[in-house]
Amino acid sequence: MKNCEYQQIDPQTLQTPTPTPPPHLHGKESKQREEEEEEPKRPRRKWEVFPGKNRFYCDGRIMLARQSGVLPLTLGLILVTCGLFFVFDCPFLVIHLTSCIPFIGGSLFVFVVITLLQTSFTDPGILPRATPDEAADIEKQIDNPGNSSYRPPPRTKEVLINQQVVKLKYCFTCKMFRPPRTSHCSLCDNCVERFDHHCPWVGNCVGKRNYRFFYTFIVSLSFLTAFIFGCVTTHLALRAQGGKGLVFALQESPGSAVELVICFFSVWSILGLSGFHTYLVASNLTTNEDIKGSWSGKGGEDVTNPYSHKNIFINCCTVLCGPMPPSLIDRRGFLPSDESAQTSGVDIELPSAPSKSEINVCTQGTKGLLESATRSPLITTSCPQGKPQAAHTCPDISPAMNSDPSPEVSTSCGARHIMISHGDTSPQRHTKTRSKRSKRAALHIPNPAFDVPVSPTSPDAGLGSKSGAHKGASFAPLH
């Protein structure tokens, strides 16, 4: 067998002339949709055929979930509050207190806005969908399981991680077994690594790649909110001195009243959220795992978190200061001409020629074989960009949102996601409220109409207890 002459394949010679990028590229995704069906006149970038529900801007540099949730509201609230602060409170406080105040406020504000935008616009750790060949290979493996005496239910695989049994589920949408800690977000229709939750305030999923941005955002936002709250209180107290009274102070500085209301209602929930996430970071947990109680040993078995380093400091360093993983979806890479392979590459400015030559080796050599297989699944998926969804279809867990103008928007959809994708009946035990309007509503749970058909939920019993427990635990050191 060894003496037969194999065709020596030189990847370099097989490189077909890759389409050179045209001098100008359409920045807006809407223009490309018309060209999708027929032969494209110019090479397309991979973000244009991305199958998930995401929106891309600046030619793929920026990405958002399709439902941007209340990101404009979040930004608006922050801008308005800080604007009022600088206009109404700073002048008075600079004179009567110290001139550091605008600088501290300004730097916190800049920090908050930058981290918010980074959380929203960064790829959270989306896993690209399996190529048709991979999917076929996995299907074969599923249908012919090994000769083990114990057969786990189909479409799950068990692995042993640090002496802990972890079940890997098969994702029907992405056609692969999800790596550990990965979850499929139904809002974005993507599998996200180290999935924490889908945050509508930020308009994106929070996952492996943007969790540190998210954490920095909420911590700096708590500082900012507390700082503004403190300054406004001081301002009003100083104005009300000399027997003039609070009403007089408020009349003189009406902006402060608005700030006071906003800050008063937000500071508790944001501080609570920061505390909760600090706990998660210290124990190397995700919100998703915490909600599901994956490692809490509720079954009476001895389960521990296999990902924790058993040391708070190391856990914090790992989560927040660990190496930044690259984006696995090569948004700005070019699609090979005549091919819509779901390849992914590193999201850096590498000339993609070497990798593309390898793709071309496979594809050019198998034009007849693979063309039909690879083309069909991808082109039929509708291109999701450029269609801002007006309707927010999150009906469920967040109790605190009902007082908002857009009551159908929910907060953390981590629990919701679990129920939709796994269809299990775990009660919604936890909600992370980031309501800036009412903290009190978070603790009693009005039951909004549930559109989700899958899950019979028991919101009242479950929701309050865990969130209350967490908030209680996290509030104690903060007060």
Next chain:
Amino acid sequence: MAETHSLQDLQQPAVSSKVFVQRDYSSGTICKFQTKFPSELESRLDKQQFEETIQTLNNLYAEAEKLGGKSYFEGCLACLTAYTIFLCMETHYEKVLKKIARYIKDQNEKIYAPRGLLLTDPIERGLRVVEITIFEDRSIGSGR
């Protein structure tokens, strides 16, 4: 055009099958691939060579994801600059990924291509699998 046609035939052998080397999660979520030798490659490749390739890849990925002083320093610096430093700087991970790409190209040229195989960089498959494409045996007139 006849020459072109036959040249194309020679230079673009048909893909016989693809083998996927899956991830090994026994050590957690770090990027590591199974070193189990796939049976489809038995006729083409030495087990040892395959294991060496995969092990080197695993070591390179471990180096990329290593938690040490350097990565912590990078992380802390990034945090202080509100992570804007990621916009200008190439991260350690990306540097190692380039190294991996060079290694795979090198392996393809030296070991895999002469045997009618092709390694695909795992980053192109979302770090899920190492895809090995097996090309058809195009020996002409081998008389077997």
